[in-house]
Amino acid sequence: MNKKILLQLTKRSTFILIFLLFISFVSSMSLFQKAFAAEEAPAQTSKEGGVAAPGVELPQFDASVLAAAPAAVAGQPATGTGTTTAAVEEEEVGPVQYRTFFGIDSRVVVWIVSELHLMFAAFVLGVPIFAVIVEIVGFKGGDIKYDKMAKEFTKLLSAAFATTASLGGLLGFCLFGLYPEFMGHMTNVFAPTMYVYALMFFGEAFTLYGYYYSWEILKGTALRKWFHIMLGVMLNLFGTGLMFLTNSWATYMMSPAGIVPTTGKVLSLYHAMYNPLWMPVNIHRLIANVCFGGFVVGAYAAVKFLGSKSEEEKAHYDWMGYVGNFIGVGALIPLPFAGYWLGREVYSSSPVMGNIMMGGAFSWTFIVQAILIGMLFIGANYYLWLGMGRIKGSERYTKFIKYLIFVIFMCFAVWLTPHNLPLSGEERAMIGEQYHPFSKYFGVMAAKNAVVNLIILATFFSFLIYRRSNKGELAPFSEQGRAGKIGIFSAVIFCLLMLVSYAVSLNFVELEANIKSFVKPLIGALYIQSFFICFAAFLTFKNKGKLAQSMLFAVTACIAVLYFWYYGFQVMQKANLVLRYLSVTQVSIVMSCLIMNAIIDIFMFRKAKLVGGIVWGKMPVRSQYALILLCVVIVILMGLMGFIRSGLRMDWHIYGVLQDTSQWAYTPTLSYMGRIVGLIVALFLGLVAFVFWLANLGDKKKSEKAEEYEDAVVGYEKH
Amino acid sequence: MAYKRRKFLLIWVITAAICLFLFLKYVSPKVFQVLMAKGHPMPTPSTLMMWYMIMGVLAGLVYATTSNQKFADFLGFLLPDSGPKIKILLQKLLFVGFPVIVGWFVYTWSIPGAASPVELRIQHPTLPQEFEKLDNPFRQADAETQRKCIEEGKILFQTYCRPCHGSKADGNGPFANSFRLRPINFQDPGTIATVVDNYLFWRIKEGGPGLPTESTPWDSAMPSWKDDLKDDEIWKIIMGEYDTAGVMPRQREKLE
Structure with missing residues (x-):
């Protein structure tokens, strides 16, 4: 009884813990304020005051020859010129560069509105991708459960869509109103694409509402269902197209191309769109949207689970939460790779921007990012481990959990160790040199890449043991028939194509001979992995699939984690141009392991005997709070990364082309950023909760009416 | 059990x-x-x-x-x-x-006590953009000229930099112990190997006094060499410094 009371107590305390975590993120930013306290005061001072902006030194690139030179700051409302006459006089002097929003910091207004728009847009673009996939799975498998869930996803989508559009409109007005000169430049370059954007928006709206409202009408025949699925695919195509278009505008601001920098004359719209950072951002956002959507849906299911009154309802939302988490984790796994590519291209487009990002003014935001990503991986794994409790037969695998915790937390420790530690003078004197060994060996990219790959492998392992918890004795591989053989062969061919083609291409990279010698071990590693992929397939055919999987895990961990951790240091010292090839090799090896092991697992356990069923709904309450935590963390992460991506431009609207000469052209301090991002997160979560509540109002009414009707029928029968 | x-x-x-x-x-x-x-x-x-x-x-x-x-x-x-x-x-x-x-x-x-505050340091202060566009003129020269520049740079390094940064560029020069923050060990792969040539050019030329205001106070005792060394000499020192430390500068990457 006492234990029950204690457990009850912890249910409430878990909720409080999540709330406190959110609050602590916001307040922890204030701790950094101390370090930046010296700059806090000038932070509020305008540039005209002649005080340097806080946080960063402002770049001096060609500022004198630009159209938006500091002299032109006169376009801003000057102090004490609040009268109508003054405003009229000012307008006569020249075009308005900046306006304010009822005296509020214009940058903050645009920051909040654009981030909220982006978060809703991420949800609206991410959810249809997996809604359609779930619908196809339900249709092909004949399971109505999947169809129901896909429809529920879409219901949330249609509710969020209108809010996204409203925020988008507000953002447009804010930008045109508050930053007219900047938007003039953008319109000058991108005007044709803006019309395309507006037209595509019609497509998005029509297909979305068509997809949702025709759900029941287009049921019945296979042809109708396929037509409905096609609508979903079209919806995704329009959504992705819209995102790619807007990404070209945003990335143009970071790495402008296709124009004459000094005059702003457009030379090539194609190059302005297809600027160096466009594709890396497209890919990164596409994956991140799915991840974001998955975790938000997971949190929605968790809230519904917590409020469920019947076992049936609990089971449904438990399953929905599981699917949301599965989607979130599935997309989270490739996300670090896409992020690394984007980061590398940022460095390639401008070494200064790269330095600001990883080693300069934004380096501490990446430590916060590391903490948040670590929390995502831990939260997702924790949910899987708790989920094993609802599967009979999982006891055989729970012994692995402690090792997984050890590995994941060790990796997390390395992952967040900064290269430059905050040290007191005494500590610095005692250490006696710039770097403590922990930061020296854990703080650099070679170590980070190694551990993130190990975290991914460990998360995948968690999923494998979760998956096979319900499975007992295996059927011999010969019983899998042609499907098994084709499946394994396909996986082998795919992996070999990926590994060998990359190994071959590495032979032809154009590098100096002394640097090129550092590429050879990478080629060797790719061939070794290829050999073990083939060997794993051979072992699987010989009914030794588990051995094959273990071997692949071991070989991958040895090459991609241990060896490349060491080799990364070598390359950093002697041939940093090889780093980009090293990271791709690392990713390819890890991906091949994940793909091959997943396929082996699918066919190995396809006809395995079931040990017991999965009891959906039998989940501890803390698992649902884990889902909510994952949602809060990914929202904070998106807010933070939005700040980093945009802030890297420093005091430029368009990097190196159009300078920001407003009074807000300084990089905010970490504490200030924390407060604004905290506000955005709170606003987004509040709005999402409100919108989802609205979306469910209709259902509530329907169920209440049904209950009233049933009561009336019962009453009538009694009389 | x-x-x-x-x-x-x-x-x-x-x-x-x-x-x-x-x-x-x-x-x-x-x-x-x-x-x-x-x-x-x-x-x-x-x-x-x-x-x-x-x-x-x-x-x-x-x-x-x-x-x-x-x-x-x-x-x-x-x-x-x-x-x-x-x-x-x-x-x-x-x-x-x-x-x-x-x-x-x-x-x-x-309890009240006296301790210096923990500083949130930034490893690489932002390189001013006027330095971003610079190129080491000797990196594009033929192999023999490069070799010559490296040798000259090494001599210059031993003359001007060795007292603090050490003859092996490992941060163990004769004066190293006299600084609260020891001079950087350039052999460490996380230091000069992570930045481009121009970054060093800026640091040598402007030194500690030229560091930006961000995250101040900086502890760097690096002097500004712009009044004592010519630009060509600084570029040569950079080449000699990398060679002495046994590391390579970060190369500009081609965009894909």
């Missing part, structure tokens, strides 16, 4: 946290002293200590809550029931020890 392990889960978690603390506080400084052949221990910085401890405790709590049974066992240790004598003893120890430890932490954090 398995029963004991289950019922004493809370104690195991606490023991693991204490072991981690002892490792970070006493073992790791000694281990690094031996591994790095230092004459003194390498204490774990307080910030890192705090982060690692938080993670250690979090890992223990995650483990203790991965199943309802474990969670109940974990909390159940605190409940009064008829267990072995050692359990009752440990319970009493816990009820007395926990407030004492918390009190001790509060006391040590709140």
Whole structure:
């Protein structure tokens, strides 16, 4: 009884813990304020005051020859010129560069509105991708459960869509109103694409509402269902197209191309769109949207689970939460790779921007990012481990959990160790040199890449043991028939194509001979992995699939984690141009392991005997709070990364082309950023909760009416 | 044994946290002293200590809550029931020890003391854009000229930089010990190997006085060499410096 009371107590305390975590993120930013306290005061001072902006030194690139030179700051409302006459006089002097929003910091207004728009847009673009996939799975498998869930996803989508559009409109007005000169430049370059954007928006709206409202009408025949699925695919195509278009505008601001920098004359719209950072951002956002959507849906299911009154309802939302988490984790796994590519291209487009990002003014935001990503991986794994409790037969695998915790937390420790530690003078004197060994060996990219790959492998392992918890004795591989053989062969061919083609291409990279010698071990590693992929397939055919999987895990961990951790240091010292090839090799090896092991697992356990069923709904309450935590963390992460991506431009609207000469052209301090991002997160979560509540109002009414009707029928029968 | 392990889960978690603390506080400084052949221990910085401890405790709590049974066992240790004598003893120890430890932490954090503030350093201050566009003129020369420049640069390095940065560019020059923050060890792969030539050009030319205002105060005692060295000499020193340290500068990458 006492234990029950204690457990009850912890249910409430878990909720409080999540709330406190959110609050602590916001307040922890204030701790950094101390370090930046010296700059806090000038932070509020305008540039005209002649005080340097806080946080960063402002770049001096060609500022004198630009159209938006500091002299032109006169376009801003000057102090004490609040009268109508003054405003009229000012307008006569020249075009308005900046306006304010009822005296509020214009940058903050645009920051909040654009981030909220982006978060809703991420949800609206991410959810249809997996809604359609779930619908196809339900249709092909004949399971109505999947169809129901896909429809529920879409219901949330249609509710969020209108809010996204409203925020988008507000953002447009804010930008045109508050930053007219900047938007003039953008319109000058991108005007044709803006019309395309507006037209595509019609497509998005029509297909979305068509997809949702025709759900029941287009049921019945296979042809109708396929037509409905096609609508979903079209919806995704329009959504992705819209995102790619807007990404070209945003990335143009970071790495402008296709124009004459000094005059702003457009030379090539194609190059302005297809600027160096466009594709890396497209890919990164596409994956991140799915991840974001998955975790938000997971949190929605968790809230519904917590409020469920019947076992049936609990089971449904438990399953929905599981699917949301599965989607979130599935997309989270490739996300670090896409992020690394984007980061590398940022460095390639401008070494200064790269330095600001990883080693300069934004380096501490990446430590916060590391903490948040670590929390995502831990939260997702924790949910899987708790989920094993609802599967009979999982006891055989729970012994692995402690090792997984050890590995994941060790990796997390390395992952967040900064290269430059905050040290007191005494500590610095005692250490006696710039770097403590922990930061020296854990703080650099070679170590980070190694551990993130190990975290991914460990998360995948968690999923494998979760998956096979319900499975007992295996059927011999010969019983899998042609499907098994084709499946394994396909996986082998795919992996070999990926590994060998990359190994071959590495032979032809154009590098100096002394640097090129550092590429050879990478080629060797790719061939070794290829050999073990083939060997794993051979072992699987010989009914030794588990051995094959273990071997692949071991070989991958040895090459991609241990060896490349060491080799990364070598390359950093002697041939940093090889780093980009090293990271791709690392990713390819890890991906091949994940793909091959997943396929082996699918066919190995396809006809395995079931040990017991999965009891959906039998989940501890803390698992649902884990889902909510994952949602809060990914929202904070998106807010933070939005700040980093945009802030890297420093005091430029368009990097190196159009300078920001407003009074807000300084990089905010970490504490200030924390407060604004905290506000955005709170606003987004509040709005999402409100919108989802609205979306469910209709259902509530329907169920209440049904209950009233049933009561009336019962009453009538009694009389 | 398995029963004991289950019922004493809370104690195991606490023991693991204490072991981690002892490792970070006493073992790791000694281990690094031996591994790095230092004459003194390498204490774990307080910030890192705090982060690692938080993670250690979090890992223990995650483990203790991965199943309802474990969670109940974990909390159940605190409940009064008829267990072995050692359990009752440990319970009493816990009820007395926990407030004492918390009190001790509060006391040590709140007593007034003199300590320099912890600085949130930024590794690479932002390179001014006027330096971004520069190119080392000697990197494009033929092999023989490059070799010559490197040799000249090495001589210049030994003349101007060696006193602080050392003859091997390892940060162990004759003056190194006189600085509160020792000169950088350029052999470390996380230092000059991570930046482009121009970054060093800026640092040598402007030195400590030319550092930006961000994250001040900077501890750099690096002098500004712009009045003493010509640009060509600085470029040569950079080439000689990389060669002496045995590392390569970060190369500009081609965009894909």
